[in-house]
Amino acid sequence: MVCRCGTAFGYLETFFPTANKGPWPVILLRTPYDNVTEHLIEEAIFYAQHGYAYVAQDVRGRGDSDSQFYPWVNEFNDGHDTIEWLGTQSWCDGNIGMVGSSYAGNVQWQAAVGQSYFLKTIIPKVIGHNLYEAPHYQGGAFQLGWTATWIYRTDGRTNQPIDKHNWTHLFAKLPLEDIDKEGGKTIPYFHDWLSHPDYDTFWKKLSIEHRYHDVKIPVFHIGGWYDFFSIGTLKNFAGMQNRGGTLKARQNQKLLMGPWTHKINSFSHAGDLDFGMDSLIDLRSLELRWMDKWLKGEKNHIDKEPSVKWFVMGLNEWKDSEHWPLTAVEYTSYYLHSHGKAENLDTEGQLSRELPRNGLFDSFIYDPSSPVPTNGGCTCCNPEILSYGAFDQISIEKRQDVLTYTTPPLKQDTEVTGSIQVEIYASSSAVDTDFTAKLVDVATDDYAINICDGIIRARYRESPEYQTLMEPNKIYCFDIDLGPTSNVFRKEHRIRLEISSSNFPRFDRNLNTGDIQHKTTKMQIAQQKIYHDEIHPSRLILPLVKNS
Secondary structure (H helix, E strand, O other), rough: EEEEEEOOOEEEEOOOOOOOOOEEEEEEEEEOOOOHHHHHHHHHHHHHHHHEEEEEEOOOOOOOOOOOOOOOOOOHHHHHHHHHHOOOOOEEEEEEEEEEOOOHHHHHHHHOEEEEOOEEEEEEEOOOOOOHHHEEOOEEOHHHHHHHHHEEEOOOOOOOOOOOOHHHHHOOOOOOOHHHOOOOOOOHHHHHHHHHOOOOOOHOOOOOOOOOOOOOOOOEEEEEOOOHHHHHHHHHHHHHHHHHOHHHHOEEEEEEOOOOOOOOOOOOOOOEEEOHHHHOEEEEEEEHHHHHHHOOOOOOHHHOOOEEEEEEOOEEEEEEEOOOOOOOEEEEEEEEEOOOOOOOOOOOEEEEEEOOOOOOOOOEEEOOOOOOOOOOOOOOOOOOOOOOOEEEHHHHOOOOOOOOOOOOOOOEEEEEEEEEEEEEEEEEEEOOOOOEEEEEEEEEOEEEEEEEEEEEHHHHHOOOOOOOOOOOOEEEEEEEEEEEEEEEOOOOOEEEEEEOOOOOOOOOOOOOOOOOOOOOOOOOEEEEEEOOOOOOEEEEEEEEEEEO
């Protein structure tokens, strides 16, 4: 049975069980996309068949819900008010759990900090710890590819088609603040996001990472290695284990990480790389067991199973652990070496555990009018517009503005599981620029697959909370977070690090002028230098699993 009704905080579609009489526990999905999709109806029927009432709600300003849509800001109160209303309905037994991915994952966190008595657990999928670092910025660089396509899709009460637009033209539009106008739109929240390039109060009041102590319930965290929320998914898990608002919450956090893109558990491949059918799991049944435990009190022992389950790429197997980060890892430095010609694959640089000793440096020209193109990685969500996942990087590595540093063929399988960091010493002729880094698995046939990558905007090298321009040609240390992964580099494979200054259109181009990025059309070429000597030991830091 289906009931449709409007409330002051959103329009609801409610699916009731027919096999038994209520009251029932309730599963709540709050979404800005569509609350009557085929997938949603299948999920609703599944839960109803297992003794749950399932409620799908359009968030404020979307679908049949009233008011105006402004992403993120109303979800704290609207989510809490929805739960409080549901909890007092005669057909609800007082136990509510929330489900959903991406935006529908973040609204679960926002509702949870309200500490409603009725909310017993949440299962947020592919969502992070603060909205600044994903989906809007990363390392201070604006996540152009996702943001631009998402605002075009959500500019209205229903999802809008975006394939009619010329995205090559739109992504290249300057100034950035005119991207919406170029398509005949005026989108206020897009301009608000651009106007807050620092991690300031605007973002912090929306952040979850500062509110873990307000979340007092068990949480099942689900993410993917090729999802752009992977960093935040793992930070949420660790944050709740350490700072959750109750002992029950801290002791009942579960994490699942698969080899998936943002379209979680949908395909056995991410881009061109297939991980086999074992990479897909019966996620719906696993979520049901979690709900049965915390909403029905069933003794199904899911809370006694290992807290962490993750997929090891390359090995293509699932593993379990009680902890994340793993305790059985050694953070190992691979230092950059070269003869000053790392921009050429034929004379590429080397990665070695030995400290560098010479005074050579590598250099390249970064021209914002000809940026390094995005070729896969942790982005989203339009393969016809912006590729995501794993792809051969050889065309990227042949560019003269991409430096490569590679190990000799490995003598044994080497497992890397954890957060990947790069520390480089670099200078630029510009007062502001970007530096990018990418970890690559090079097979014996030279097929070079991207594993993870990151970026740092130079003006944010000290902190995401404030800007500090550089002195031209002065050497600075830059820390680049490539995010988490789990990958076995097979025997005879090689580990490669790419260094450059752009990844476009995943990130906006740094125009190198030091001006306000979203307001300027001026750009200049920058001369970049990467140093690797005794005083400036640039390095890749890998979490090597012991005995691998």
